[in-house]
Amino acid sequence: MSEPVLLSLEDVAVDLPTPRGNLRAVDRVDLTIGAGRTLGIVGESGCGKTMLSRSILQLLPKKAKLSGRVIFDGQDLARLDPERLRKLRGKSLAVVFQDPMTSLNPVLTIGTQLIETLQEHLELDGQAARIRSAELLAAVGIPAAEQRLAQYPHQLSGGMRQRVAIAIALSCEPKLLIADEPTTALDVTIQAQILDLLAREQRRRHMAMILITHDLGVVAGRTDEVAVMYAGRVVERAPTPRLFKNMHMPYTEALLAAIPKIDAAPHTPLPAISGRPPDPTRPIPGCSFSPRCHYASSLCHREKPLLGTAESPDHQFACFHPISLAAGIEA
Amino acid sequence: MATLELVIDEDVASGPVTRTRRLGPLFWAAVGWTIFILAAAASAGLLPLPSPTDMDMLERRAAPSVLHWLGTDGLGRDELARLIFGARVSLTVGLCGPVIGLTIGGALGMLSGYFRGRFESLVVGSMDVLLAFPPLILALAVTAYLGQSLLNLTCILGVLGIPAFMRVARAATLTLARREFVIAAQALGATHARILLRELLPNVLLPLLAFFLLGVAVTIVAEGALSFLGLGVPPPISSWGSMIGEGRESLEIAPRLAFMPAIAMFLTVLSFNLIGDTLRALTDPRQGAL
Numbered sequence: 001m002s003e004p005v006l007l008s009l010e011d012v013a014v015d016l017p018t019p020r021g022n023l024r025a026v027d028r029v030d031l032t033i034g035a036g037r038t039l040g041i042v043g044e045s046g047c048g049k050t051m052l053s054r055s056i057l058q059l060l061p062k063k064a065k066l067s068g069r070v071i072f073d074g075q076d077l078a079r080l081d082p083e084r085l086r087k088l089r090g091k092s093l094a095v096v097f098q099d100p101m102t103s104l105n106p107v108l109t110i111g112t113q114l115i116e117t118l119q120e121h122l123e124l125d126g127q128a129a130r131i132r133s134a135e136l137l138a139a140v141g142i143p144a145a146e147q148r149l150a151q152y153p154h155q156l157s158g159g160m161r162q163r164v165a166i167a168i169a170l171s172c173e174p175k176l177l178i179a180d181e182p183t184t185a186l187d188v189t190i191q192a193q194i195l196d197l198l199a200r201e202q203r204r205r206h207m208a209m210i211l212i213t214h215d216l217g218v219v220a221g222r223t224d225e226v227a228v229m230y231a232g233r234v235v236e237r238a239p240t241p242r243l244f245k246n247m248h249m250p251y252t253e254a255l256l257a258a259i260p261k262i263d264a265a266p267h268t269p270l271p272a273i274s275g276r277p278p279d280p281t282r283p284i285p286g287c288s289f290s291p292r293c294h295y296a297s298s299l300c301h302r303e304k305p306l307l308g309t310a311e312s313p314d315h316q317f318a319c320f321h322p323i324s325l326a327a328g329i330e331a
Numbered sequence: 332m333a334t335l336e337l338v339i340d341e342d343v344a345s346g347p348v349t350r351t352r353r354l355g356p357l358f359w360a361a362v363g364w365t366i367f368i369l370a371a372a373a374s375a376g377l378l379p380l381p382s383p384t385d386m387d388m389l390e391r392r393a394a395p396s397v398l399h400w401l402g403t404d405g406l407g408r409d410e411l412a413r414l415i416f417g418a419r420v421s422l423t424v425g426l427c428g429p430v431i432g433l434t435i436g437g438a439l440g441m442l443s444g445y446f447r448g449r450f451e452s453l454v455v456g457s458m459d460v461l462l463a464f465p466p467l468i469l470a471l472a473v474t475a476y477l478g479q480s481l482l483n484l485t486c487i488l489g490v491l492g493i494p495a496f497m498r499v500a501r502a503a504t505l506t507l508a509r510r511e512f513v514i515a516a517q518a519l520g521a522t523h524a525r526i527l528l529r530e531l532l533p534n535v536l537l538p539l540l541a542f543f544l545l546g547v548a549v550t551i552v553a554e555g556a557l558s559f560l561g562l563g564v565p566p567p568i569s570s571w572g573s574m575i576g577e578g579r580e581s582l583e584i585a586p587r588l589a590f591m592p593a594i595a596m597f598l599t600v601l602s603f604n605l606i607g608d609t610l611r612a613l614t615d616p617r618q619g620a621l
Contacts, residue, residue, distance in 0.1 A: 087520060120521070
């Protein structure tokens with residue numbers, strides 16, 4: 001990675017107090033992302049992906065406690081004063097949410113929502129902001145952009161709404177875009193369009209992107225690096241091609257196996273991951289994946305594996321029994 | 332990937348979709364009556380009406396005639412003039428009272444629903460105190476200390492309306508403040524003031540306005556009740572409530588003296604309710620949005 005580091009998370013943990021006890025949503029995560037690079041964060045529901053993205057934006061629920069450091073562009077966001085943080089959001093950091101049905105204000109036209117964001121951050125006058133808004137809508141592939149400005153979110157389809165949400169996020173040329181499951185609420189044909197749009201705009205604007213998803217298929221080919229999360233921890237992290245060619249973590253393998261194959265015979269049972277993720281309010285002593293893991297030994301149930309490397313420094317994984325690793329390298 | 336723009340086969344915009352929902356004759360009748368009564372009350376001084384306070388002791392409880400279109404009341408005052416001047420009082424109180432409730436109650440409700448915490452407990456607690464306070468006692472106390480006047484009457488009814496508006500605004504804000512578009516606005520660097528005014532207010536305003544029209548109807552009735560009890564505007568100024576109260580004395584001889592202001596009040600209240608309901612149904616974008 002020759003690019004300078006734009007964002008680095010150091011030992012980030014998020015604790016949420018719940019009636020059932022403390023819930024550790026994100027457990028000591030270290031990640032870095034270089035300017036203009038794409039990082040995919042993959043994991044099943046409830047593994048802490050969204051909380052991780054919220055901790056970057058400092059938009060955690062009020063009761064949540066964040067520890068560790070979130071260094072963005074040389075500043076620790078966790079310790080930045082609210083006013084500086086507010087100025088940074090939108091302008092340097094932007095986010096696209098999962099559900100475009102709820103991430104746009106239902107009673108304002110999309111024009112109003114775009115234009116006001118532009119006026120707020122770029123201090124454009126009304127006319128200039130209007131022209132720029134139409135350009136942005138056209139850039140995200142919305143036909144007849146000028147007329148669309150006068151429409152309300154409910155008059156647009158889901159895919160169109162997500163394009164509008166992307167246009168708003170891109171409006172101030174952010175350095176980092178966080179896409180939090182941007183295609184989960186959309187149907188499959190639109191998914192590819194939205195992902196291609198994000199990839200294209202990302203390259204064109206040379207911005208860094210964090211693509212959060214539960215679908216390994218989404219990150220393949222669209223990200224430079226992938227981090228797999230499980231129960232709040234990063235369990236495997238590698239450059240995308242290396243991860244798909246040579247994964248070491250049984251969880252990653254199980255995730256990949258759970259993707260339906262198009263050439264599988266009809267009625268082939270899907271190899272779903274058996275069991276359920278551990279209760280985050282009741283941490284277990286060993287590896288959090290061990291109850292569901294085929295390869296688990298007694299060591300896995302007793303001790304937590306730490307993130308380590310084997311044959312290459314940029315491929316990290318947290319497992320005592322890494323798969324598809326030549327014998328002898330085993331630590 | 333270069334063909335991305337060509338793949339989009341969604342409907343091309345044909346300008347904003349215009350609403351062509353039928354409003355129905357009932358709605359237009361209600362609008363017509365409201366406009367009529369508002370215009371009559373506003374131009375009461377310009378209309379060629381006899382004075383509403385001039386008494387004609389020889390023409391007491393006179394039947395409708397060319398001189399007195401709706402007859403005269405128990406003191407020989409022109410009934411039509413009193414009705415129209417009474418509409419002024421009833422509508423002023425009926426409209427201004429809820430405005431007080433709407434602004435103060437709406438602001439408190441939105442702030443407490445958005446910021447939560449100790450401020451919310453304080454506001455909700457003080458509103459509960461206000462709700463628990465008997466309204467009639469408050470009205471009696473205020474009029475006893477500050478005197479009977481249009482302003483005092485409006486203020487009493489306005490203050491009594493604050494808790495209801497606060498609750499409507501807070502309930503709406505509580506559900507909206509958790510919606511993703513508020514987090515999205517925060518993620519775009521919006522200030523609290525901006526989120527409250529631009530993101531939440533337009534959403535909260537719709538239920539508040541529907542409630543406002545209901546509040547107008549309720550306040551007109553409440554003003555009538557207070558005037559009927561003699562706590563309203565001081566005589567000889569007429570209001571619909573005090574006219575019903577005065578008409579009660581001659582209910583057996585001339586029942587129209589009590590019934591005419593009652594009918595005027597009934598129609599006005601009904602009109603405001605009808606308009607409020609229709610406007611709420613029309614302007615609620617969430618019907619189609621979610």
